[in-house]
């Protein structure tokens with residue numbers, strides 16, 4: 116897994132380490148690593164000129180010291196910096212090493228670049244972005260916009276710690292900020308590196324260890340990877356039976372959306388539920404009987420419910436009212452529940468038992484609008500997904516798995532969020548969410564906590580989609596069908 120720490124946690128760890136080290140040692144470690152990566156990339160690309168974009172903080176100092184190192188090694192280096200604001204030690208080092216300097220003014224209105232700065236940036240083969248680091252607020256400062264706009268398309272851009280303008284907390288992105296080819300991270304990733312608002316701006320992530328220790332410090336964002344599956348996936352033991360492995364109840368489908376029932380039930384069975392119980396109206400029930408002979412039918416005892424794929428909360432067809440009653444009873448019970456699609460209409464507020472909501476951005480916006488009485492648009496959710504997932508979690512007491520090209524899982528009251536980015540874009544297809552809901556039901560029924568279950572489910576769902584047809588179109592049923600071999604492969608890989 117990859118774990119990201121919040122800037123305040125990083126600053127605290129830095130303070131602890133700095134007390135034990137000689138002054139400047141920590142930054143020296145960061146600079147040595149940064150300069151090494153920059154030298155390698157320059158050589159790989161056959162480039163000659165490097166420019167550092169130097170902001171007023173320590174991030175700028177890192178970049179300025181790094182070009183001083185590179186200049187000492189004979190590389191043609193320049194730096195664009197704010198007159199009177201650069202780190203004194205780094206500035207002396209850069210001057211002594213022969214770095215060409217362009218001193219700019221920190222204007223609050225868009226101002227043209229000086230010829231000196233324009234020349235340095237425009238001719239650079241490699242740019243070190245040290246405008247803002249973890250002390251930065253979201254949004255590129257006005258004075259830096261012309262610097263960033265002048266970066267040539269052909270230059271390789273290395274962001275120092277994080278791409279400037281992007282929110283270090285990763286909650287919102289800046290389209291005018293730096294989009295790097297590579298980000299050299301000091302010690303540990305920060306939320307910006309793993310969350311959808313920032314990750315696309317980071318490029319390749321390269322970690323330089325500067326010796327920080329995070330011990331038991333809280334993790335802000337976690338990403339599971341395939342090596343984590345074996346330790347987390349519920350594997351039956353010799354003494355297991357179908358009940359101890361977990362019975363999943365699926366309340367899904369109706370006379371209008373029959374396929375959702377088949378997909379969710381199939382996925383739960385393929386993911387390894389001990390037993391799957393289906394509750395639906397006559398048509399999907401007949402289809403599930405034919406397509407998934409392993410399923411049993413009608414309400415009964417379960418270890419987790421999945422409520423909602425293809426469920427029409429206002430349907431008047433035969434059996435619809437009984438299906439709704441079963442959904443309401445499940446919600447009122449203490450049994451863990453996955454609530455998806457039409458099931459989200461049943462959410463009215465806090466639920467204490469383990470609950471995992473699985474909205475996409477539009478559903479998240481609608482549900483939040485209904486629960487808060489304030490109109491929230493889909494766009495607001497896609498612009499700041501973690502904030503809205505957390506908000507919905509706080510209003511419902513549930514874990515929220517927010518679907519999108521990144522999957523975010525957040526719980527009530529803050530704490531560690533998960534960010535998964537495993538799905539091929541081909542996964543954006545009708546029915547894929549029904550498969551995910553069934554898969555998640557299997558994990559909750561086996562006793563997993565909704566937070567890790569959400570992340571694990573999203574990971575395996577993405578990997579199964581890839582396995583179903585690497586690099587090409589995938590139908591939802593193929594994702595469900597690919598689950599057994601995907602899971603077996605992951606378990607074998609990591610035993």
Ligand SMILES: NC(=O)C1=CN([C@@H]2O[C@H](COP(=O)(O)OP(=O)(O)OC[C@H]3O[C@@H](n4cnc5c(N)ncnc54)[C@H](O)[C@@H]3O)[C@@H](O)[C@H]2O)[C@@H](O)CC1
Nearest residue numbers: 129141142145172173174247248249250251252254256276
């Ligand atoms: N503390 C340490 O010992 C180490 C710090 N390191 C570097 O230091 C960085 C953090 O340095 P700082 O705490 O100085 O923070 P930054 O270098 O991110 O700069 C913060 C400064 O920029 C200003 N600022 C922030 N957002 C702004 C905005 N949107 N518009 C205009 N001005 C803005 C702030 O008021 C502050 O003066 C890290 O990212 C890393 O690169 C590394 O050298 C490793 C060691």
